[in-house]
Amino acid sequence: IANMGISALRVGAGLNELAIPASIYDAIAPHVVESTIKVLSDKDGALIFNKNELDDIIAHTQAIAVGMGMGPNKDENRKIITYILENFSGPILIDADGLNAFEGELKYLLSFKNVIITPHPKEFSRLANIDIKDVLKDEMKCLDAHLKDIKGTILLKGTSTIVANSSSRFIVSNGTPALAKGGSGDTLSGVILGLLSQGIENIQAAYMGAYLCAKAALKAEEDFSQYGVLASDVARELKNIIK
Numbered sequence: 001i002a003n004m005g006i007s008a009l010r011v012g013a014g015l016n017e018l019a020i021p022a023s024i025y026d027a028i029a030p031h032v033v034e035s036t037i038k039v040l041s042d043k044d045g046a047l048i049f050n051k052n053e054l055d056d057i058i059a060h061t062q063a064i065a066v067g068m069g070m071g072p073n074k075d076e077n078r079k080i081i082t083y084i085l086e087n088f089s090g091p092i093l094i095d096a097d098g099l100n101a102f103e104g105e106l107k108y109l110l111s112f113k114n115v116i117i118t119p120h121p122k123e124f125s126r127l128a129n130i131d132i133k134d135v136l137k138d139e140m141k142c143l144d145a146h147l148k149d150i151k152g153t154i155l156l157k158g159t160s161t162i163v164a165n166s167s168s169r170f171i172v173s174n175g176t177p178a179l180a181k182g183g184s185g186d187t188l189s190g191v192i193l194g195l196l197s198q199g200i201e202n203i204q205a206a207y208m209g210a211y212l213c214a215k216a217a218l219k220a221e222e223d224f225s226q227y228g229v230l231a232s233d234v235a236r237e238l239k240n241i242i243k
Contacts, residue, residue, distance in 0.1 A: 002018070003183055003234075003235045004018075004186040004190035004193070005032065005035035005190060007188075007189075007190030007191045007194065007235045007238060008190040008193045008197070009034055010191075010194070010235065011191050011194035011209075011212065011238060012194055012197075012198055012242075013197045016034070016190075016194075017037070017038050018037050018038070019039075019040050019057060020037060020038070020040065020069075021040060022041065023044070023045050024045055038057070045071065046070070046071040046073040047071070047076060047080060048073075048076050049076055049083070051083070054080065055087075058084065058087055062196075063092075063193055063196040063197045064088060064091070064193075065093040065094075065095070065190070065192075066080070066084060066092065067081070067094050067095045067096045067098020069097070070096070070097035071097060072097065074100060074101045075101075077098060077100075077101040078101040081098050081101060085109075085115070088114075091115075091116065091202055091205075092112070092114055093189055093192055094115065094118070095119075099117060100126065103127065104127070104128075104129045106124075106128045107146070109152065110150035110152035113152060115151075115152035116152065116153045116192065116202050118155040118157065118206075119155075119156060120156075120185075121139065121157070124142070128142070130142060139156055147165070148166065149166065150166045151166070153165045153203045153206055157185070161214075163206045165202075170203070170207040172214065175214050176217050176221065176226060177226050178217040178218070178220065178221050178224075178227075178229035179213065179214065179229075181230060182231070183230070184231045184234065186231065187213060187231045187234050187235050190235070192208075192209035195208055195209060212238060213238075216237035216238045216240075217229055217233075217234050219240060219241060
């Protein structure tokens with residue numbers, strides 16, 4: 001999660017705030033230097049819905065990324081994200097546990113124009129209620145079948161990442177196995193969030209983010225090989241790719 005904040009700042013965001021459960025503050029704080037931290041109400045390390053806290057975030061934020069590290073409490077996660085969807089007019093990126101809270105509700109999430117979702121194939125299969133084998137067999141066909149009359153944007157992760165809305169499709173083909181590491185999704189979310197905070201259009205921010213992360217990973221491979229690249233290495237290399 002700290003890498004997500006660093007990535008947003010590396011691509012030009014002016015200020016990044018990480019909203020985390022209050023009970024894990026002591027564990028997270030030593031790893032967060034440039035970002036600020038906002039503690040939220042929780043129960044046993046999992047966030048719980050608190051309207052006043054969410055209203056404060058909404059009032060002082062230009063773009064929101066939500067879902068990473070929220071944990072398996074689907075009911076509370078759904079309540080939190082639904083409130084953000086219905087009350088925040090800026091761009092919202094949803095990933096990870098945030099997507100798992102909306103199983104079978106792909107169309108609902110993408111009914112919001114300001115939303116970007118970033119599932120991997122398994123998460124997409126759950127969102128769309130289709131077999132993972134069908135997704136892997138023809139990702140573009142599966143997307144086309146489910147993206148009619150939507151307003152939001154989807155980034156489907158893979159060897160070649162597909163970014164799509166109701167009218168456009170982009171394929172980001174410079175991916176690398178070096179990104180198949182835990183934490184890479186958080187880095188990608190941070191890059192997209194940083195671009196969104198600067199007013200870049202949702203679909204552009206999504207494909208630019210995927211491209212930049214892949215370029216940064218390829219650069220990191222020069223020092224660490226495909227096997228040794230970590231999400232933190234990708235976050236650090238972003239500065240060189242932007243330059």
